[in-house]
Amino acid sequence: MTRLENTVRAAVDDLAATAPRAHDLATAARFQGRRIRRRRRTITGLAAVVLLSAVLVPYAVVDGRRSAPPPTPVAPPPSELPPAPVVSRQWWKEPIRLPGGFVVTAVSQTLERQIDGKTGTSTVANGNLVLDRATGSYRILAPRYQTVIGAPAGRYALVYRANRIGIADTTTGEVRQLGYGPATPLGAQWSPDGTKLLVTQDRGMRFVDPATGTHRDVDTPGGLKECADECFFGWLAGGTEISLPQRRAGSRDVAGIQVYSPETGAVLRTVPFPSSPVSGQNAVSPDGRYVLVDPDPRDRTRRMFVEAGTGRIAGTFVGSGQMHFVAADLILVVSSAEARLYDLSGRLLQTTQMPPGLAGRRISVGRL
Amino acid sequence: MKESLEAEFTAFVADRGQTLLRIAHALTGDRGAAEDLVQGALAKAYARWPRIHSDAEAYVRKIIYNDRVSLWRRIGHREVPVAEPPDRPHARRPDQEVADRMAVRAALLSLPARQRAVLVLRYLEDRSVEETAEVLGCRPGTVASQASRALAKLRDLVGDADERTYSTGGLR
Numbered sequence: 256m257t258r259l260e261n262t263v264r265a266a267v268d269d270l271a272a273t274a275p276r277a278h279d280l281a282t283a284a285r286f287q288g289r290r291i292r293r294r295r296r297t298i299t300g301l302a303a304v305v306l307l308s309a310v311l312v313p314y315a316v317v318d319g320r321r322s323a324p325p326p327t328p329v330a331p332p333p334s335e336l337p338p339a340p341v342v343s344r345q346w347w348k349e350p351i352r353l354p355g356g357f358v359v360t361a362v363s364q365t366l367e368r369q370i371d372g373k374t375g376t377s378t379v380a381n382g383n384l385v386l387d388r389a390t391g392s393y394r395i396l397a398p399r400y401q402t403v404i405g406a407p408a409g410r411y412a413l414v415y416r417a418n419r420i421g422i423a424d425t426t427t428g429e430v431r432q433l434g435y436g437p438a439t440p441l442g443a444q445w446s447p448d449g450t451k452l453l454v455t456q457d458r459g460m461r462f463v464d465p466a467t468g469t470h471r472d473v474d475t476p477g478g479l480k481e482c483a484d485e486c487f488f489g490w491l492a493g494g495t496e497i498s499l500p501q502r503r504a505g506s507r508d509v510a511g512i513q514v515y516s517p518e519t520g521a522v523l524r525t526v527p528f529p530s531s532p533v534s535g536q537n538a539v540s541p542d543g544r545y546v547l548v549d550p551d552p553r554d555r556t557r558r559m560f561v562e563a564g565t566g567r568i569a570g571t572f573v574g575s576g577q578m579h580f581v582a583a584d585l586i587l588v589v590s591s592a593e594a595r596l597y598d599l600s601g602r603l604l605q606t607t608q609m610p611p612g613l614a615g616r617r618i619s620v621g622r623l
Numbered sequence: 624m625k626e627s628l629e630a631e632f633t634a635f636v637a638d639r640g641q642t643l644l645r646i647a648h649a650l651t652g653d654r655g656a657a658e659d660l661v662q663g664a665l666a667k668a669y670a671r672w673p674r675i676h677s678d679a680e681a682y683v684r685k686i687i688y689n690d691r692v693s694l695w696r697r698i699g700h701r702e703v704p705v706a707e708p709p710d711r712p713h714a715r716r717p718d719q720e721v722a723d724r725m726a727v728r729a730a731l732l733s734l735p736a737r738q739r740a741v742l743v744l745r746y747l748e749d750r751s752v753e754e755t756a757e758v759l760g761c762r763p764g765t766v767a768s769q770a771s772r773a774l775a776k777l778r779d780l781v782g783d784a785d786e787r788t789y790s791t792g793g794l795r
Contacts, residue, residue: 260746267747284666417659
């Protein structure tokens with residue numbers, strides 16, 4: 256072996272020796288792995304789902320077989336809604352307005368940049384974007400963050416990379432890195448008013464003040480032990496209570512949610528939910544009456560909304576996209592192609608096409 | 624997935640995660656990219672765990688190498704030019720070996736992903752040409768030519784100590 260080869264061997268060893276320490280790889284891999292399995296199963300059954308949907312209704316239905324009588328729609332008819340927003344060509348210069356009064360608050364960079372973020376310059380077409388509500392324009396953040404999640408209100412956004420979180424000030428673009436984080440971005444959730452970040456920790460809840468970066472831990476001994484597969488704390492309406500899905504003893508099936516006090520960590524009550532609440536923002540209706548849940552983790556094209564107080568199924572939505580309650584009786588379904596507004600009976604009220612530059616990217620929405 | 628398989632997966636990651644990160648870091652030279660690479664490979668392994676658990680490490684390693692190479696190809700990377708070639712050492716100093724290693728390390732990161740993968744398999748994992756070919760899914764002849772090209776490029780960039788003439792220094 257030549258001296259060059261020996262030097263190559265030593266240099267490769269050096270590179271390997273400076274690898275980061277393994278940090279909760281199993282949890283993150285398990286989460287991603289389940290998504291891969293679900294996607295595979297969904298693709299397998301896609302043809303059947305498409306056929307079924309075509310026969311039943313154009314997009315959304317209320318499933319009468321499994322649910323209580325559907326809630327009486329009180330949403331205004333489409334003619335009484337403000338016109339559906341139309342996104343301008345230079346969309347990054349003003350808030351992207353969506354039906355229901357929501358706007359796009361953040362857009363994560365493209366998959367290619369998530370994996371190899373040092374290539375080329377970040378642009379609005381490929382980079383991490385956050386809405387600066389003060390100026391009404393989108394700011395580009397550094398490509399080192401895998402995911403950006405805008406708060407539903409206020410001036411902050413969550414940035415996520417390699418199981419660590421940071422808080423971005425959307426008015427300056429500055430990021431405060433926090434030395435911890437959940438195994439997946441879904442383990443961190445903004446409060447409805449954007450003033451607190453709830454992080455699922457091994458021992459319980461962590462409440463982060465985005466303005467100062469300080470946090471307050473509230474342990475919930477036992478709560479995480481019987482947690483369901485998607486084991487994340489989530490805000491309930493008004494940001495005054497916290498939910499955590501629980502499974503049946505000795506089973507993987509969801510038994511219900513435990514409702515916690517964010518102040519003391521005490522269990523306030525247990526409600527028999529049919530499945531886990533959707534992990535993400537705006538999963539609870541503003542009046543606190545309904546919660547969006549995942550009826551079948553293997554099928555991401557269906558969501559149910561259940562009564563928060565009883566867990567009773569109130570309706571089922573069929574279709575792909577992130578679902579958000581934008582009003583007590585309105586649900587916004589957001590994909591990177593379009594945003595559709597429905598009432599709770601499944602009636603499509605409005606549609607807004609997303610800008611073409613957002614295809615395939617993760618989108619956060621909220622109030623202006 | 625059965626609880627016993629879940630436990631087996633957790634134990635596998637706890638046992639082999641750091642080794643896999645070492646390989647990924649040697650391939651990428653970037654801590655975040657290394658974590659992403661390993662996490663992605665472990666996720667794919669988890670999704671197929673009941674089928675692959677008996678030979679999990681080989682499966683995960685293969686994914687790590689191939690994901691790195693295919694991503695490089697998919698997003699249109701070509702060889703990354705080194706703006707300023709590492710300084711060629713002119714004199715042998717007591718810290719010359721360290722300097723060589725630093726220069727080679729920088730030059731390694733400028734190689735195309737496939738060539739770097741070959742060097743990592745050959746020099747970090749001590750795999751034979753045939754084993755390297757098996758992991759990368761190519762012919763042994765391709766491995767040999769890639770390794771040869773990679774070493775030639777490194778020699779161009781940093782020089783080969785065997786051929787170096789030492790003009791000064793007391794170690795002569």
